[in-house]
Amino acid sequence: SAVISQKPSRDICQRGTSLTIQCQVDSQVTMMFWYRQQPGQSLTLIATANQGSEATYESGFVIDKFPISRPNLTFSTLTVSNMSPEDSSIYLCSLRTSRETQYFGPGTRLLVL
Amino acid sequence: GENVEQHPSTLSVQEGDSAVIKCTYSDSASNYFPWYKQELGKRPQLIIDIRSNVGEKKDQRIAVTLNKTAKHFSLHITETQPEDSAVYFCAASPITGFQKLVFGTGTRLLVSP
Numbered sequence: 001s002a003v004i005s006q007k008p009s010r011d012i013c014q015r016g017t018s019l020t021i022q023c024q025v026d027s028q029v030t031m032m033f034w035y036r037q038q039p040g041q042s043l044t045l046i047a048t049a050n051q052g053s054e055a056t057y058e059s060g061f062v063i064d065k066f067p068i069s070r071p072n073l074t075f076s077t078l079t080v081s082n083m084s085p086e087d088s089s090i091y092l093c094s095l096r097t098s099r100e101t102q103y104f105g106p107g108t109r110l111l112v113l
Numbered sequence: 114g115e116n117v118e119q120h121p122s123t124l125s126v127q128e129g130d131s132a133v134i135k136c137t138y139s140d141s142a143s144n145y146f147p148w149y150k151q152e153l154g155k156r157p158q159l160i161i162d163i164r165s166n167v168g169e170k171k172d173q174r175i176a177v178t179l180n181k182t183a184k185h186f187s188l189h190i191t192e193t194q195p196e197d198s199a200v201y202f203c204a205a206s207p208i209t210g211f212q213k214l215v216f217g218t219g220t221r222l223l224v225s226p
Contacts, residue, residue: 042216100145100212104156
């Protein structure tokens with residue numbers, strides 16, 4: 001399976017600021033996804049990121065709050081904008097293989113004070 | 114859209130016992146059903162998956178069964194070991210859109226020695 005890395009692995013941020021999370025994959029993939037996992041909860045899809053097109057956001061998530069870039073087939077970024085304590089979560093990127101299987105990155109633990 | 118329910122939310126067993134986790138889904142068009150194991154502080158790891166053209170799949174101590182008519186699928190772990198202790202998530206993937214995963218709420222499994 002592909003090797004997925006995320007930066008930063010964790011961060012503590014002040015409310016009102018923004019944080020950009022990077023996701024790097026060691027092979028070219030078409031489909032990448034960004035998820036949020038709030039403390040003790042399940043995974044919720046934020047958006048689907050395809051290379052060369054605008055990200056597709058799920059209900060409850062908007063581009064102004066979570067802008068996403070996908071400049072090539074091995075890299076994506078998620079920005080959490082104008083953060084509040086409610087944004088404290090683990091953010092995970094994932095990729096989908098040609099056989100529907102999804103693999104997850106190690107996650108970014110975000111704490112907003 | 115798709116909705117996935119998962120039961121139980123917590124499950125405690127003795128080492129060597131079997132554990133069963135059940136999920137139901139709402140969208141009859143879903144055709145891919147993975148199970149993920151998430152240890153504390155780690156990323157979700159795919160442990161087994163099943164597609165709608167198969168009724169059962171087994172991998173050593175782990176098996177998954179699928180009942181398309183009833184729209185439910187189950188994870189079976191036999192001869193449980195303390196290292197099986199983790200949170201398990203089921204998911205379903207509709208065939209429309211980007212085949213994005215919709216996750217269940219998770220089951221915390223505790224295997225006592």
